[in-house]
Amino acid sequence: MKQQKETRPRVIAAKEVSQLIKDGVTVTPCGVGGTMVSDITLASIEASFLATGHPRDLTLVYPCPFGHPEGDGLDRFAHEGMLRRVIGSSYHSGYVQPKLCALVRENRIEGYVLPLGVFYKLIRDISAGLPGTFSYVGLGTIIDPRYGGGKLNAMTKEDIVELVNVQGREMLFYKGFPIDVAIIHGTTADEDGNISLEEEPLTLEPLHQAMAVHNHGGIVICQVKRLAARGSLNPRTVEVPGILVDYIVVDPNQRQQTHLPAYDPAISGEIRVPEPPLKPQPLDEEKVICRRALMQLSPGTVLNLGAGMPVRRVALVAREEGVAQHIHISVEHGALGGLNLSGSAHVNPTSLLTACDIMDVYHGGGLDWSFLGFMEVDRLGNVNLGRLGNITEGPGGCIDISASTKRVAFISTFTYGGLKVEVGGGKLRIITEGKTRKFVRKVQGIFYNSEYGKQKGQQIRYITERAVFELRDEGIALIEVAPGIDLEKDVFGQMEFRPIIAKDLKEMSPDIFREPRLGIVERYWE
Numbered sequence: 001m002k003q004q005k006e007t008r009p010r011v012i013a014a015k016e017v018s019q020l021i022k023d024g025v026t027v028t029p030c031g032v033g034g035t036m037v038s039d040i041t042l043a044s045i046e047a048s049f050l051a052t053g054h055p056r057d058l059t060l061v062y063p064c065p066f067g068h069p070e071g072d073g074l075d076r077f078a079h080e081g082m083l084r085r086v087i088g089s090s091y092h093s094g095y096v097q098p099k100l101c102a103l104v105r106e107n108r109i110e111g112y113v114l115p116l117g118v119f120y121k122l123i124r125d126i127s128a129g130l131p132g133t134f135s136y137v138g139l140g141t142i143i144d145p146r147y148g149g150g151k152l153n154a155m156t157k158e159d160i161v162e163l164v165n166v167q168g169r170e171m172l173f174y175k176g177f178p179i180d181v182a183i184i185h186g187t188t189a190d191e192d193g194n195i196s197l198e199e200e201p202l203t204l205e206p207l208h209q210a211m212a213v214h215n216h217g218g219i220v221i222c223q224v225k226r227l228a229a230r231g232s233l234n235p236r237t238v239e240v241p242g243i244l245v246d247y248i249v250v251d252p253n254q255r256q257q258t259h260l261p262a263y264d265p266a267i268s269g270e271i272r273v274p275e276p277p278l279k280p281q282p283l284d285e286e287k288v289i290c291r292r293a294l295m296q297l298s299p300g301t302v303l304n305l306g307a308g309m310p311v312r313r314v315a316l317v318a319r320e321e322g323v324a325q326h327i328h329i330s331v332e333h334g335a336l337g338g339l340n341l342s343g344s345a346h347v348n349p350t351s352l353l354t355a356c357d358i359m360d361v362y363h364g365g366g367l368d369w370s371f372l373g374f375m376e377v378d379r380l381g382n383v384n385l386g387r388l389g390n391i392t393e394g395p396g397g398c399i400d401i402s403a404s405t406k407r408v409a410f411i412s413t414f415t416y417g418g419l420k421v422e423v424g425g426g427k428l429r430i431i432t433e434g435k436t437r438k439f440v441r442k443v444q445g446i447f448y449n450s451e452y453g454k455q456k457g458q459q460i461r462y463i464t465e466r467a468v469f470e471l472r473d474e475g476i477a478l479i480e481v482a483p484g485i486d487l488e489k490d491v492f493g494q495m496e497f498r499p500i501i502a503k504d505l506k507e508m509s510p511d512i513f514r515e516p517r518l519g520i521v522e523r524y525w526e
Contacts, residue, residue, distance in 0.1 A: 009193035009245045011227070014040045017183075017249065018048030020219055021055040024084070025180035028123070028213070030206050031073065032064035032333055032344055033096070034259035036185040038223035039072055040251045046076040059085040061179060063119045063205065063355070064333070064396075065096040068259060075099040085110040087160070089119050090386075090394035091152070104152050111152035112160060113392060114174065115143060116332060117359030117400030120205055122174050124356055127211035132176040137363065137403050139170060140449030141395075142387070147446060152392055182206075182213040182220045184240065189250075191230040193242030195222055199256055201267040201345035202333050203239060203354045210244040221247045225254040257345070267345040269352060275339065276347070281313070281320055283515050285413055285421045285465035288428065288482075290317035291512045293371055293409045293463050295524045301327045301368045305340065306398055308373035309411060315340040321520045330367070332397035334358045359400060367405040372398050374410040376443040377462055379497040380450050381471040383410055387445030395447050402448040407459040410448070412438060414464040415494055421465060426510030427484030428466055439495040467491050468508065469499060477502045483510050 021027065031037035049055065060077050065088060067073015077083055078099035086109055091101045104111035114122070115137050122133045137143075138161070143150045149161045162173045184206035186195035197203060210220045222245050256263045266273040281287050290313050297303065305311045311331065318324040319339065329340050334357070337350025353361075361367070376384035383402070386393035402408050413419055415434025422429040450471055453460055460471035468480035477500035481487055492498060511518055518524070 008191060009189075009242065009248050011248045011250060014044040014249050014251070015047075017041050017221060017247070018045045018055060020221070020247065021045060021058075021181055023055050024057045025055070026059040026061055026178065027181045027183065028061040028179050028209050029074075029183040030185055030204050030209055031066035032202065032204060033066055034068065034257045035066070035202055035344060036200055036204055036206070037066050037073055037258050038183050038185045038249070039258055041183055041221065041223045041249050042073070042076040046079070049079055049082045053081065056081050057084045058082060059087070062086075062088045063116060063123065065090040065092050067097050069098055071099065072258065073097060078103055080108065083109045085112075087112045087114060088394065089114055089116040090396040092393055107153045107155050110156040112150045112156060113142070113152055113394045114150055114161075115395055115399040116397040117363060118174055120208070120356040120359055122176065123179075123205060123212050124208045126176045126179065127208050127215055129215065130176060133174040134164070134166060134171050135174065135363075136169075136171055137400050138172045139403075140452050141399055141447055142392070142445045143399060144172065178216045178218075179209075179213050180216070180218040182209045182218070184210055184220065184222045186222055186224045186240065188226050188228050188233065189222060189224040189245070189248045190228040190233050190242070193222075193245035193248060194233050194238045195224065195240035195242075195245060196233050196237040197239045198237055198270065199225065199263065199265075199268050201256065202335060203352050204333065205355050207240050207354070208356060210240050214244045219246045220244055221249065223249040223251055223254065225252060226250065266347050267349070269349050272348045276341070278319060279316075281316055283423050285419070285423065286313050287317055288423055288465045288512055289411050289413070289463055290314045291321065291518060291520070292468065292508060293411050294318055294321060294323050294520055296407075296409065296461070297323065297327060297369060298525050299326045299521075302330060302366065303327050304330050304332065304362065304367050304370040304401055304405065306370065306372035306401065307396060310371040310373060311340065311343065314371055321518055323520055326521055330358065332358060332362065332401065359397070362397075362401055363404050365404055365406060367401070369407045369409065370401045370405040371409050371411055372402060374412045374438065374462070376438055376440050377410065377469075377476065378440055378443045379475050379499070381453070381460060381462075381476045382443050382446045382450050383448035384443035384445050385447035387447075389444070392445065399447055403452065405458070408448075409461045409463050411463045414438060414466050414491075423513050424515065426513050428482040428513055429484050430466070430490055433494065437494055437496060439497065441496045470502070472500065475500055478505060480506050480508045482508045483513065
């Protein structure tokens with residue numbers, strides 16, 4: 001146990017942080033992408049290791065990936081000897097933490113992946129002194145011990161997920177573990193260590209990360225932009241109380257988002273701004289997919305957008321089509337409402353929930369629809385959301401969301417790797433076919449298990465630029481095909497299995513493949 005905490009947390013320089021972190025401890029930093037990242041603090045830890053070889057043999061526990069390919073963020077830990085084990089929800093080797101991913105892929109450190117929502121709940125349960133977290137999320141997927149238990153390489157041996165029976169129902173038990181150091185983030189700290197987030201675009205989970213560490217007897221370090229006098233913070237703005245904070249690092253140059261130089265009060269909810277100018281979206285295969293997906297919704301729909309095409313294009317097309325004002329868009333990091341312009345932050349958000357709270361909404365069935373990308377789909381309707389060969393990108397929140405949502409549309413191009421199409425005149429033409437097929441006999445890893453989905457009565461669709469499929473009791477059925485497409489050549493000829501053909505097979509609306517605005521709300525919604 002640590003000694004009696006001082007009355008006030010100590011304000012220290014970033015270079016002093018590494019002296020607080022002993023070899024072999026477990027560290028949890030907060031952040032996602034470029035948001036709420038304590039980069040000068042992490043940089044000081046990296047600099048210490050490079051200079052002295054310490055701290056070393058760390059276990060890194062991160063709910064969300066953050067950083068950039070230049071080597072900041074989580075890649076600050078990606079040095080031989082610095083890490084022994086890593087537990088994360090996503091491993092985005094292309095654009096977030098390539099060096100860390102390489103250590104796992106090359107079998108140089110132990111690596112685990114957990115569903116994002118369950119991960120947040122696990123940290124919350126650890127903070128409450130519970131032995132772990134029970135959840136149905138992950139059953140029948142790569143997280144299930146029968147399918148790998150979330151282990152990412154050969155050197156990863158210990159089981160951290162167990163299959164159990166609770167009142168006659170299969171569930172997974174995610175084991176708790178002690179966490180020694182939390183590196184959290186805020187905007188302002190007062191002299192008592194109370195932390196407010198007034199300039200942050202998200203809330204995330206600094207509170208539960210701090211609680212988990214403090215209640216275990218560890219140390220909590222918070223990086224902030226500024227200090228304030230004791231008692232000057234509005235208590236309703238305080239996200240982390242000072243009783244949980246041990247050390248404060250002040251960075252007056254701290255950015256609201258590390259990848260953007262400008263501060264924007266509209267994404268932190270401090271002001272509301274007029275909607276930014278609408279940039280017309282090109283009529284391409286992705287716009288076709290987004291249009292078809294949005295046609296399924298209805299007024300008041302609560303919609304989640306997953307990574308990739310969903311978050312990159314759906315919100316923009318929804319705005320162009322006049323849909324956005326009639327629905328509630330959410331991402332799994334906690335922002336709700338306003339405009340999602342292809343990221344975790346929203347312009348003019350209506351609320352900023354904690355990540356754990358928004359996941360409770362998701363897990364409890366509070367979503368009407370979710371649009372998620374996919375890498376592969378098999379004949380049974382199982383979906384691979386993040387594994388190709390020996391590379392597992394990780395599910396993020398996709399396993400949580402797809403297991404819990406009433407209706408899910410998996411959206412992607414039909415093939416990938418060089419696909420070129422021509423869209424216009426009410427039809428679609430394939431110019432160059434993609435090199436790799438996405439509809440395969442067997443997926444490389446199950447991230448969505450269709451059998452569990454059917455047991456729960458979910459409505460599942462698979463939407464591409466040339467065809468729409470639906471999950472049925474006997475497998476996936478082709479229900480729509482694009483005008484201009486040769487069914488045998490362009491659909492069946494690019495699949496490794498023959499789908500069921502619906503008796504009421506229809507042609508996708510030709511209007512989807514024309515330049516003018518569709519009028520989705522007026523013409524297609526009930």
